[in-house]
Amino acid sequence: MIRVLTKILGVTALAAVLMAPSTMAQDPEQLDAAYLDRIKVDRYLDAEIWTNHSYNEFYEGDQIVLNFMVNRDAFVAIYSIDSRGRVNLLFPTSADQDNFVQGGVSYRLPEGDDDYDLVVTGPEGVENIQIIASRERFPIPDWYPTSGLICDWDDRLAFMEYINGNYCLGYDGLRVAFVR
Numbered sequence: 001m002i003r004v005l006t007k008i009l010g011v012t013a014l015a016a017v018l019m020a021p022s023t024m025a026q027d028p029e030q031l032d033a034a035y036l037d038r039i040k041v042d043r044y045l046d047a048e049i050w051t052n053h054s055y056n057e058f059y060e061g062d063q064i065v066l067n068f069m070v071n072r073d074a075f076v077a078i079y080s081i082d083s084r085g086r087v088n089l090l091f092p093t094s095a096d097q098d099n100f101v102q103g104g105v106s107y108r109l110p111e112g113d114d115d116y117d118l119v120v121t122g123p124e125g126v127e128n129i130q131i132i133a134s135r136e137r138f139p140i141p142d143w144y145p146t147s148g149l150i151c152d153w154d155d156r157l158a159f160m161e162y163i164n165g166n167y168c169l170g171y172d173g174l175r176v177a178f179v180r
Contacts, residue, residue: 040173040174040175040176041175041176041177041178042133042134042135042175042176042177044072045070045071045072045074045133045134045135045175045176045177046070046071046177047068047069047070047071047074047076047131047132047133047177047178047179048068048069048070048131048179049066049067049068049078049129049131049179050066050067050068051064051065051066051067052064052065052066052067058120059120060120060121060122061119061120062119062120063117063118063119063120064118064119064120065108065109065110065118066078066090066108066109066118066129067106067107067108067109068091068101068106068107068108068109068131069104069105069106069107070101070103070133070177071103071104072103072135073100073101073102073103073135074100074101074103074133074134074135074177075099075100075101075133075134075135075136075137075138076091076099076100076101076131076132076133077089077091077092077099077131077132077138077140077141077168078090078091078109078129078130078131078132079129079130079143079147079163080127080128080129080130081127081128081151081156081159081160082125082127083122083123083124083125083126083127084123084125084150085150085151085152086146086147086149086150086151087143087147087149087150087151087163088143088146088147089140089141089143089144089147090109090118090129091109092140093109093114093116094144095140095142095144099140126156128156128157128160128180129180130160130163130164130178130179130180131178131179131180132164132168132176132177132178133176133177133178134174134175134176134177135175136170136174136175137170138168138169138170138174138176139167139168139169139170140168141167141168149163157180160180164176164178
């Protein structure tokens with residue numbers, strides 16, 4: 001399932017996720033695809049993510065709320081690739097925040113007491129959002145306040161697989177659920 005925010009004008013998580021330009025100069029054609037073999041799907045764990053707009057179409061100035069849920073207790077990470085190609089960690093929002101969530105409970109970003117908003121800024125384009133869940137703790141990349149990664153690949157989905165395999169798996173065989 002792919003959730004793509006169309007006509008997104010770049011989501012900026014104010015005060016929570018600040019982005020700095022950088023590039024990732026690796027060609028997907030040259031990457032060793034062995035990391036794909038490391039990813040194991042947990043057939044008993046489901047994850048969902050959705051926005052506050054039913055058509056997932058946003059315009060400059062719109063505030064975005066992300067909602068997510070897992071069917072079982074799990075550890076979760078959520079990142080995006082914005083319209084400029086910048087990789088942003090959306091959840092957890094800080095290194096000291098626990099990424100454990102309860103199954104069957106709907107969570108939202110930002111929460112009511114958070115000190116940031118997700119606001120559409122620009123430029124116009126597509127934003128991809130990925131949720132990763134596992135019943136086992138997995139490493140959260142140290143992307144606070146910015147990852148420094150930029151997707152300059154033509155195939156964003158392949159880039160997301162690269163991110164998943166190289167930044168979010170703690171060991172070979174970790175069982176996870178992915179939703180885009």
